Amino acid sequence: MNDLDRLQGAASKTELAASRKLALRSNIPFEDALRTTLTTSAGHAGLDHLLDERAALRAAEAARALARRTARDATREAARVAALALRRLRQEGAPTAWRGWFDGSAKPNPGRCGIGVRLIGPNGAAVELSQAAGYGNSSEAEYRALILLLETAVAHGAGPLTVYGDSRVVIDDVNGALADSAAVLRPLRARVHALLARLPATTLRWIPRHKNGDADALSQRATAALAEEIDDIEPIHEGSE
Incomplete structure (x- = not known):
């Protein structure tokens, strides 16, 4: 991942919009404008700390999303198996004499x-x-x-x-x-x-x-x-x- 991708991945929509305006107003590359915006957002903690913190948050959200998808898929599979069992029961039924x-x-x-x-x-x-x-x-x-x-x-x-x-x-x-x-x-x-x-x-x-x-x-x-x-x-x- 290059520096621009890392910066964009960490930035919020508001920070991205502010960086575009800054780049146009100051006639500087968007990457420089975005770095300036994020450095301001980082404050005393520093840009690197902000980038690491937001990367950790993204990873945690990705893990939660994966868990939700896994749970949803498991629920669908359980419903599919139950429907199949019910269909078999209706087709075969309990054994009679x-x-x-x-x-x-x-x-x-x-x-x-x-x-x-x-x-x-x-x-x-x-x-x-x-x-x-x-x-x-x-x-x-x-x-x-x-x-x-x-x-x-x-x-x-x-x-x-x-x-x-x-x-x-x-x-x-x-x-x-x-x-x-x-x-x-x-x-x-x-x-x-x-x-x-x-x-x-x-x-x-x-x-x-x-x-x-x-x-x-x-x-x-x-x-x-x-x-x-x-x-x-x-x-x-x-x-x-």
């Missing part, structure tokens, strides 16, 4: 639907189903998968039950108001609510796709089987008897 996963797909979309469900009971035994589910779009396929899972849960007397799916459309539609439901999905929604009435201790939770791998694999197996059935159908040629 029964847990189920569902997934559905349509290929093409809309197209032939394949659905897959997995239900685990309190003894750890799992029920896995993979089947065709008619024609429709991906949301209809997801809904039909949820219906199959709930029908399976009713058949096994499941409860309390936590249901997991990666379709925000279906989860939000089931949990939302009827007025907000798409007309094409309302019959499926009604069937789900009728089943939920028979499973009163049931909670639906959204999970990301990568956490729904088993149900996804089951639904993909169903759509793959559909594709194989189509490939196995022999084409009908004109004129064939």
